[in-house]
Amino acid sequence: MAMQFKQVEHGLYTLDVTGYVCPHPQLYTKKVMEKLHSGDKLELVFDNPSSAESISAMCTNEGNPVLDQKRDGSKFIFTIQKA
Amino acid sequence: MDAIVTSTVTKSAATDCCSESKTIAQAVPRKNIMWVYIIVGFFGLVSIGTYAMHEYYLYLSAYLWFGFIYGMCLQYGRFCFASAFRDLFAVGVPRMVVGIMIATFLFSITSSLVAATGWSTFHAAPWSVHAVIAGLIFGIGMVFAGGCASGSLYKAGEGNGVSMLVILSISVTQSAFVDVGGWANKLVPKAWAEAALTKGLPSSINVSDGWVDQYLAGYVWEQPVITFAKLLGFEDHSLVGALYANTFIGVLLPALLLLVICYIFWSRKRYVMDLKTNEGRSANFADHVRGFWSMIISSKRTAIAGLFLGIACGLQMFVIEGLRMKFGVKNAGTILQRIGFDYGISVKGTVFDPGYWYVTTQEAQWVGWMAQKLGFNNMDNIYFGWVNGIPSPAINPADWMSVALIGGAAVMALMNNEFKWKKPTKELAIWALIGGAFMGIGSRLALGCNVGAFFVRTANGDVSGWSFGLGMIGGAYIGVKFFNWYTERKMAKEMANIDFDL
Numbered sequence: 001m002a003m004q005f006k007q008v009e010h011g012l013y014t015l016d017v018t019g020y021v022c023p024h025p026q027l028y029t030k031k032v033m034e035k036l037h038s039g040d041k042l043e044l045v046f047d048n049p050s051s052a053e054s055i056s057a058m059c060t061n062e063g064n065p066v067l068d069q070k071r072d073g074s075k076f077i078f079t080i081q082k083a
Numbered sequence: 084m085d086a087i088v089t090s091t092v093t094k095s096a097a098t099d100c101c102s103e104s105k106t107i108a109q110a111v112p113r114k115n116i117m118w119v120y121i122i123v124g125f126f127g128l129v130s131i132g133t134y135a136m137h138e139y140y141l142y143l144s145a146y147l148w149f150g151f152i153y154g155m156c157l158q159y160g161r162f163c164f165a166s167a168f169r170d171l172f173a174v175g176v177p178r179m180v181v182g183i184m185i186a187t188f189l190f191s192i193t194s195s196l197v198a199a200t201g202w203s204t205f206h207a208a209p210w211s212v213h214a215v216i217a218g219l220i221f222g223i224g225m226v227f228a229g230g231c232a233s234g235s236l237y238k239a240g241e242g243n244g245v246s247m248l249v250i251l252s253i254s255v256t257q258s259a260f261v262d263v264g265g266w267a268n269k270l271v272p273k274a275w276a277e278a279a280l281t282k283g284l285p286s287s288i289n290v291s292d293g294w295v296d297q298y299l300a301g302y303v304w305e306q307p308v309i310t311f312a313k314l315l316g317f318e319d320h321s322l323v324g325a326l327y328a329n330t331f332i333g334v335l336l337p338a339l340l341l342l343v344i345c346y347i348f349w350s351r352k353r354y355v356m357d358l359k360t361n362e363g364r365s366a367n368f369a370d371h372v373r374g375f376w377s378m379i380i381s382s383k384r385t386a387i388a389g390l391f392l393g394i395a396c397g398l399q400m401f402v403i404e405g406l407r408m409k410f411g412v413k414n415a416g417t418i419l420q421r422i423g424f425d426y427g428i429s430v431k432g433t434v435f436d437p438g439y440w441y442v443t444t445q446e447a448q449w450v451g452w453m454a455q456k457l458g459f460n461n462m463d464n465i466y467f468g469w470v471n472g473i474p475s476p477a478i479n480p481a482d483w484m485s486v487a488l489i490g491g492a493a494v495m496a497l498m499n500n501e502f503k504w505k506k507p508t509k510e511l512a513i514w515a516l517i518g519g520a521f522m523g524i525g526s527r528l529a530l531g532c533n534v535g536a537f538f539v540r541t542a543n544g545d546v547s548g549w550s551f552g553l554g555m556i557g558g559a560y561i562g563v564k565f566f567n568w569y570t571e572r573k574m575a576k577e578m579a580n581i582d583f584d585l
Contacts, residue, residue, distance in 0.1 A: 002510075005581070019508055021238070023170065026170065026173060026371035028570060029346050049501045052161075053178065053385070057382065060381075062175075
């Protein structure tokens with residue numbers, strides 16, 4: 001499945017990178033977070049386990065809190081807020 | 084997916100911002116547990132069954148179970164050499180550099196102790212600029228492919244189809260590259276061709292036909308073999324040479340330097356900002372030491388994996404050398420012949436038997452073996468015909484290690500509910516094939532991959548290990564620059580109709 005980025009409502013976006021391997025999920029997430037305004041939220045969906053560690057660490061480094069982390073089968077669903 | 088109970092861990096913004104991500108708890112389906120038993124049972128039966136046939140199979144089983152441990156460690160720590168510098172350059176995350184340096188240091192301690200006993204199976208490689216160039220090609224490939232040689236193996240154990248394609252590409256490329264002659268001979272410098280002829284190789288190798296043959300015999304074999312112990316005037320097999328020169332000077336100091344650079348350029352800013360926000364003051368030297376330490380322990384999974392990996396790697400050397408002494412052999416080729424397998428043994432009577440963790444040569448061998456079965460003569464080159472042979476994958480010790488590595492990773496992935504068959508998309512399949520080809524060529528130019536040419540050599544004080552590593556860092560930087568441009572381009576199309584101000 002190709003990468004999908006959508007605006008759900010004002011200040012809330014979804015990025016689905018299911019099926020992608022490293023480094024694509026990390027890079028797409030970084031690019032999206034750079035575009036968002038402070039306070040905006042991103043729901044990120046991916047299924048590459050090693051990206052989970054890298055994305056969490058990237059959010060920590062950049063000060064963007066991960067509000068929620070869920071698992072749905074092999075999928076990871078992170079909700080990230082732009083600081 | 085059947086009978087899965089999904090649970091989630093929800094965390095508050097306040098705690099998440101500056102802490103390590105927690106493992107997201109999830110119940111493991113019964114089906115996964117059943118597969119864990121099947122995989123472990125299969126390897127157990129192979130070991131017991133073959134041992135019942137002959138004691139010599141212990142040698143192959145030792146490779147198998149170390150491979151299994153490596154697979155578990157790699158999957159647990161998401162341990163991928165590709166992500167080390169790629170994630171550093173791409174998203175500013177140093178966790179994997181930390182994990183790799185921890186693993187290399189611990190491996191170096193255990194391997195130095197083994198070396199001091201005289202039981203080391205390690206042989207340093209020739210050193211010159213070729214190691215840097217090979218590392219550069221390999222580094223670009225591992226970013227394109229989405230994983231290094233060992234990372235692709237463990238991800239294949241997670242059911243990742245892209246990684247399986249990467250392995251296929253590395254295997255085919257290597258096997259073809261080492262045998263390419265004809266038009267490629269015209270690209271061989273005259274000095275290499277002349278020097279190769281002086282090495283006294285048997286006529287069956289036909290050293291004047293083959294680019295890699297003349298590169299090896301005419302150039303690489305002419306280069307000096309340098310370890311930190313030799314540079315400082317010690318023997319590699321002395322305690323001082325191994326522990327002081329090869330481990331302390333050759334691994335610990337460069338690793339610390341690398342980690343300090345990572346802290347200064349990638350971790351320090353966030354640590355200082357947090358200190359200012361939380362305590363309202365600037366950082367002093369003691370704070371930076373604490374900040375450096377927090378970077379080291381920021382990803383416990385990776386650090387723990389590095390710890391076990393490092394110890395297991397050293398132990399494998401010790402165990403394999405012990406078995407060689409027990410059976411009175413110097414190479415598995417003798418063992419294979421004693422148990423009745425003489426197909427694919429090299430002219431010297433040897434097969435590929437590194438005695439430590441290795442990834443790429445056994446991948447080239449299984450394709451080489453298949454090509455031979457299809458009627459190609461690929462035993463007339465140095466790589467297969469003179470050194471490594473092409474024994475059947477069913478009795479190739481290094482193949483047992485790689486297959487078990489995939490199995491060990493699958494077991495760990497199943498236990499963490501992270502196993503899933505993933506079919507590659509066309510886009511990722513293309514990157515996998517291109518990246519795998521780059522890694523295949525880089526591996527053969529360096530005589531090893533991120534494991535054989537970097538991890539093992541660096542840990543054993545071989546200067547060529549850091550040379551390959553430097554090239555790999557450069558390659559990762561180029562690969563990331565390219566993917567940054569590629570991702571930007573794709574995101575621009577996806578974001579074209581979105582107004583972020585609305």
